Amino acid sequence: MICGIDVGSILIKAIVLDEKNSNDIVLQEIGKSIGNPEESVTTLINNIRKKLRLKKRDLQIAFTGRNCENLTMNPKIAELNCLAEGIHTSSDHNRIIVDIGGFTNKIIKIDETGRIMDYLMNNICSSGSGVFISLICKSLGIDIMEIDTYAFKSEHPHPISSQCSIFAETEVIYLMNEGKQIEDIVAGACKSITGRLIPLILKIGREINQVLMLTGGLAKSEFIKQDLMEQLHIEVKNPSIDPIFTCAYGCARSLQNTSKEEI
Amino acid sequence: MKANVKPVEMLYEASQTTLGLIEGAVPKHEMQILKSFFRCMESNLRIKLEQIAEGKPIIGHHFAFPSEVFSCFDAVPICVEAISYLFSALFTTGSEKYYDLANSWGHPYHSCTSQKGMIGMALEHNFIDFDVIAIPSAPCDNTIASYQFFSEHLNIPTIVADMPYYHNSRGYEYYSNELESMIQELSTILNQEPNYERLRQSIIYSNHAVENLAEINNLRRSIPCPVESVFNPIGSAVQNFFSGQVEKEIFYNEVLEIARERVRTKKAWRETDERVRSFWPYMSVFFDITFCEWLDRKLGMPIVTDIFNYFFFGPIKNIESLDTKGMIDGLAYQSMEYPMVRQSESFASVFFEDAVNLAHQFSADCAIFTAHIGCKQSASMIQLMREILKEEVGIPMLTIEMDIGDKRMTSLETIKKKVLEFTQTLL
Numbered sequence: 219m220i221c222g223i224d225v226g227s228i229l230i231k232a233i234v235l236d237e238k239n240s241n242d243i244v245l246q247e248i249g250k251s252i253g254n255p256e257e258s259v260t261t262l263i264n265n266i267r268k269k270l271r272l273k274k275r276d277l278q279i280a281f282t283g284r285n286c287e288n289l290t291m292n293p294k295i296a297e298l299n300c301l302a303e304g305i306h307t308s309s310d311h312n313r314i315i316v317d318i319g320g321f322t323n324k325i326i327k328i329d330e331t332g333r334i335m336d337y338l339m340n341n342i343c344s345s346g347s348g349v350f351i352s353l354i355c356k357s358l359g360i361d362i363m364e365i366d367t368y369a370f371k372s373e374h375p376h377p378i379s380s381q382c383s384i385f386a387e388t389e390v391i392y393l394m395n396e397g398k399q400i401e402d403i404v405a406g407a408c409k410s411i412t413g414r415l416i417p418l419i420l421k422i423g424r425e426i427n428q429v430l431m432l433t434g435g436l437a438k439s440e441f442i443k444q445d446l447m448e449q450l451h452i453e454v455k456n457p458s459i460d461p462i463f464t465c466a467y468g469c470a471r472s473l474q475n476t477s478k479e480e481i
Numbered sequence: 482m483k484a485n486v487k488p489v490e491m492l493y494e495a496s497q498t499t500l501g502l503i504e505g506a507v508p509k510h511e512m513q514i515l516k517s518f519f520r521c522m523e524s525n526l527r528i529k530l531e532q533i534a535e536g537k538p539i540i541g542h543h544f545a546f547p548s549e550v551f552s553c554f555d556a557v558p559i560c561v562e563a564i565s566y567l568f569s570a571l572f573t574t575g576s577e578k579y580y581d582l583a584n585s586w587g588h589p590y591h592s593c594t595s596q597k598g599m600i601g602m603a604l605e606h607n608f609i610d611f612d613v614i615a616i617p618s619a620p621c622d623n624t625i626a627s628y629q630f631f632s633e634h635l636n637i638p639t640i641v642a643d644m645p646y647y648h649n650s651r652g653y654e655y656y657s658n659e660l661e662s663m664i665q666e667l668s669t670i671l672n673q674e675p676n677y678e679r680l681r682q683s684i685i686y687s688n689h690a691v692e693n694l695a696e697i698n699n700l701r702r703s704i705p706c707p708v709e710s711v712f713n714p715i716g717s718a719v720q721n722f723f724s725g726q727v728e729k730e731i732f733y734n735e736v737l738e739i740a741r742e743r744v745r746t747k748k749a750w751r752e753t754d755e756r757v758r759s760f761w762p763y764m765s766v767f768f769d770i771t772f773c774e775w776l777d778r779k780l781g782m783p784i785v786t787d788i789f790n791y792f793f794f795g796p797i798k799n800i801e802s803l804d805t806k807g808m809i810d811g812l813a814y815q816s817m818e819y820p821m822v823r824q825s826e827s828f829a830s831v832f833f834e835d836a837v838n839l840a841h842q843f844s845a846d847c848a849i850f851t852a853h854i855g856c857k858q859s860a861s862m863i864q865l866m867r868e869i870l871k872e873e874v875g876i877p878m879l880t881i882e883m884d885i886g887d888k889r890m891t892s893l894e895t896i897k898k899k900v901l902e903f904t905q906t907l908l
């Protein structure tokens with residue numbers, strides 16, 4: 219079996235593919251990356267082996283992700299290449315990828331063969347990425363999985379003006395004290411995310427007429443997806459696989475495509 | 482009373498220690514350029530300190546000012562920006578304490594750090610007792626705004642040479658007149674008559690340096706590049722700190738010899754093969770020069786050139802026979818075409834043209850742009866630069882938001898991560 223492990227800033231995602239039929243996802247596992255990633259990755263691998271009753275030699279593994287470089291385990295594959303491979307092999311609409319990660323947003327443009335033509339990431343501040351919305355949800359006392367439920371109810375989304383995740387958290391507390399509706403704050407926070415993404419997307423492809431493929435933790439948010447569609451006037455889709463596992467999937471596919479020595 | 486020159490003394494001690502360390506610990510044939518730099522640095526600072534101890538006046542100046550003109554006077558020129566960035570390069574915590582002091586005093590955090598280090602030093606009374614400061618009104622609003630601190634808060638006589646927007650014959654003539662009146666003003670403040678024969682000698686040193694740099698750059702076009710990446714940050718320091726002084730000539734001479742030898746013998750000077758040639762349209766990292774070693778040795782990615790290490794002008798011709806006006810005209814032209822001034826002061830098409838030409842000439846495989854929010858002149862050009870380099874040279878450009886003098890804005894680890902990612906994906 220082939221396994222791709224994406225060691226992200228917050229979560230570790232693993233996907234196991236059948237060696238013979240790579241389209242067959244055998245297992246998806248998720249764990250926390252905070253603390254000691256080496257330990258968390260080892261636990262995750264042990265869980266996978268246990269669940270699938272696999273011996274060590276029966277599971278080929280490759281690693282990727284923002285937090286993987288300090289792992290002693292190998293081989294490692296560049297995260298952006300994995301994302302590109304993940305989208306290229308799982309979707310027809312594959313020219314512009316928008317990945318909303320824990321701390322980083324990535325916009326990747328690929329050609330029809332899956333090769334990266336260009337990419338951009340947010341610089342310095344994590345505002346507008348996954349951790350931004352999770353801090354806001356924490357201040358509001360809601361679960362991050364509920365953002366769509368709240369955001370769609372909003373009639374007057376309240377813009378979160380801050381450029382910084384930490385200040386945004388403080389701003390949310392003020393807004394709550396002022397009596398603003400939770401749904402308006404959540405919708406405003408989602409709009410800040412799209413507000414940070416759109417300039418990056420436009421930088422990569424001025425005349426975007428392709429479908430945007432949305433991946434990463436927040437890709438499941440219908441509200442964010444719709445807002446992007448409305449503002450950019452193009453179609454925004456998720457890949458056929460679970461968007462949070464795109465990078466891990468691409469990692470597994472890359473491992474399958476490349477012999478170990480070449481990586 | 483002895484003038485306060487604590488920062489210069491600190492740099493002198495740091496140069497001595499670093500030189501001792503690398504000469505003692507690093508094999509003879511390795512890091513030759515870095516060793517040459519520290520030898521020149523140590524000697525230049527020693528002479529400066531001796532002259533100051535003799536009671537010679539100290540002239541503070543901006544990096545883009547043709548400091549050769551100061552040789553008309555029996556005085557010690559010190560580049561404000563070079564002090565700040567040399568602190569960043571030579572001390573573990575760099576200029577950070579001084580940046581923080583400047584910020585907490587009220588200097589905006591989002592301004593360029595070029596002058597901020599010295600502002601902080603002044604606030605800590607760990608300053609240089611400048612008798613006078615001379616600056617151009619270029620290359621940016623940041624320069625002018627920051628120097629007001631020295632003139633208004635510290636009451637140091639500050640002379641500004643007004644640099645015109647248009648870089649044409651009228652503009653050069655105008656700036657030459659500005660330099661001439663600046664010399665007159667300096668003469669009054671320092672109570673000395675200008676000695677133009679000393680100016681001639683200083684230009685002779687600079688001419689040799691300009692010629693040698695041009696030849697070094699010719700050799701850097703070879704594949705593999707025969708010059709270490711560290712030449713870029715230290716070259717910037719040499720440009721600005723040794724200007725018009727013999728150490729600049731010596732340093733470039735030594736680098737030239739090293740480069741010639743490497744090209745002639747085709748001898749590898751690093752264990753890693755050259756894989757990617759990077760061109761930095763702006764500047765490289767100053768706060769940790771080991772980064773350059775990492776690029777060379779770990780990635781095989783030499784910096785083939787950057788904005789500060791390429792002159793778009795030649796030596797001042799017929800220097801032996803030129804009259805005073807001719808010498809000042811030559812300096813006016815050079816300083817209006819000086820690195821960063823040339824690209825930032827006028828319309829940005831020059832910046833793009835230079836970048837495209839250099840990327841072509843140096844066979845660059847990619848560009849890396851270090852952008853800082855404080856430098857509107859260059860940071861606002863990043864998207865256009867990316868597109869132009871892609872369209873006209875066919876190379877990708879990575880932008881890293883950072884402060885070249887302050888590792889706290891973007892750490893070395895993050896910078897390395899971004900560069901590595903770039904090489905793994907687009908190259």
Ligand code: SF4
Pocket residue numbers: 593594595620621622623624821825855856857858859
């Ligand atoms: S041009 Fe930019 S880097 Fe140079 S001094 Fe001005 S603000 Fe600083």
